Amino acid sequence: MKEDASNKEKYILTSVDNTLSLLNLFFDYEELSVNDAAKLLGLSRSTVFRFMVTLENRGFLSKTDHATYRLGLNMFSLGMLAYNRMELAALIHPYLQDIARQTGETSHLGIVDDGIHIMFIDRALGTSQLKMETALGYRQLAHHTASGKAILGFQSDQVIREYIKRVSFQKLTPASLGDAGELLHLLDQVKREGYACDNEESELGLTCFAVPIVDATGRAVASISISGPTTRMKTHKKSHIVLLKHTVDELSRTLR
Structure with a gap:
């Protein structure tokens, strides 16, 4: 020591x-x-x-x-931000645990940090032998992740334009989004369908599904996700997304 x-x-x-x-x-x-x-x-x-x-x-x-x-006010704002993140994580953690128990896969709570990165602030580890173990506090550009795209899909046009101006579309895998046009097309789909996917876009062999947590104004404040090996995730895609949406519906009633 x-x-x-x-x-x-x-x-x-x-x-x-x-x-x-x-x-x-x-x-x-x-x-x-x-x-x-x-x-x-x-x-x-x-x-x-x-x-x-x-x-x-x-x-x-x-x-x-x-x-x-x-x-000054920035100290107050910073303190409230930290408090709200901890409160959000405490409220949602039991739901993440339930998702992990039902699916055997790891579930995460994500928020957008600094306007362009997704940050994972809580998780419940899956019970399957092969599971995703992203560290708490891990950050990645939002468009590389299902969690980030789920949140971006429920933001204003201005927020999305600002995001596109600030990021580069460097590919992490062959499946990564290549430009702003691809992202905009995908975000339209996310808004229509209410969920987002990471189809090996951040890491080969890894697939993730995410659903946004939307406030009363229609803006996404966070997202919850299920992540695991691609083969298992694709097999259970429909049931995983149904579970995520059902969980968010329950959460929304709690948050009101």
């Missing part, structure tokens, strides 16, 4: 560590002046001033009329 801690220490950036220590002060203080923060941290006033101005510029601190600083 000591050796691991020592190895981590050499990678720590002092300026970042000090900035985070500054933010930690706001657990105990609603407002702080530059002088007070500098004394509490044992750092020079000029250094703390630069930290505070930088954090203010990025919206993580807000300057008051009497020259003190308090937490």
